[in-house]
Amino acid sequence: MAGRRCLLAMLLLLAALGPVQATPLDSAPFDSALDLVTGNDFAPFTGEDLPEGGLLTEIVRRAFGEVGLRYEVRFMPWRRGYDGVLAGKFLGTFPYVRTPDREMEMLFSDPLLEVRQLVYLSTHSGMVFRTPEDFRGRTVCAPVGYALPAELAELAAAGALSRESPADLPACVRMVASGRVDAFVIDEFTGRSAVAKAMAGDEIRLAPLPYARAGQHLILSRSLPEAAAILAAFNVGLRKLKDGGSFEEILRRHLSAAP
Structure with missing residues (x-):
């Protein structure tokens, strides 16, 4: 417990220092048994089969490393990972977009990356997309652990659209x-990769208008006492990563290899 209090104090000091050069925390008298967790089938961002575990896995690790913190990253089904963070089995998970329900349970980092959310339509459907109201009376797919955009979640809750929730994104692509x-x-990079991997380009069309822009975040449970301090330190590391030029290099390397 004393070690945890020491770490918390050091994290708060680091957050207060902001972009000023901070003392690495490798020697902090605290040995966290908690790992970070993320999921598969979310190329190019996360996946066991991707270089460095994916673009955002590398960014999260490197940002923590900028402030002297080291955490292992485990891969498992999205819902299991999220629930494990809530239960205190894991430190945090990523990448997640903000939703009202999640904000009641989790604290969010600064955006790891901002992406365009696009609408992928079946060529067998006559649906067109201009506004979220165009989803009314339609069926949308979002895997277990994935959130619908807020407007679509409201339509689903009101029974104005149907939601299918298979186990993973490849199943959504097939459906x-x-x-x-x-x-x-889904975001443009993951969607493009998933459609290409499924070789479904002839059966899926892209709506001309993007749905929205959304930030991808690292999230920690609100019930974790040091969550706010850890995220503050992480945000410092993320800023250092971006200001130092490494962030752009990571983006170029991962996105150049994506479909």
């Missing part, structure tokens, strides 16, 4: 490609 559902909404 849209077959015409079983009308659409799925």
Whole structure:
């Protein structure tokens, strides 16, 4: 417990220092048994089969490293990882977009990356997309552990659209490609990679208008006493990573290898 209090104090000091050169925390008298957790099938951002575990896995590790913190990253189903963070089995998880429900349970880092959310439509569906209201009466796919955009979540809660929730994103791609559902909404990089991997380019079309822009975040449970201090230190490391030029190099390397 004394070690945890020491770490908390050092993290708060680091957060207060902001971009000033901070003392590495490698020697902090605290040995966390908690790992970070993320999921698969989210290329180019996260995945056991991707270089460095994916673009955002490398960014999270490198940002923590900038402030002298080291955490292992484990891969498992998204819902299991999220629930494990809530239960205190894992330190945090990523990448997640903000939703009202998640903000009740989790604290969010600064954005790891901002991305465009696009609408991927079945060529077997006559659906067009201009506004979220175009989803009314349609069926949308979002895997277990994935959040619908807020407007679509409200439509689903009101029974104005149907949601299919298979175990993973590849299943959503297959369902849209077959015409079983009308659409799925996801960031442009993950969507492009998933459609290419499924070789479903002839069955899936892209809506001309993007749905929205969204930030991807590292999240920690609000019930973790040092969560705010750890995220403050992480944000310092993320700023250092971006200001030093390493961030752009990581982006170029991962995105150049993506489909």
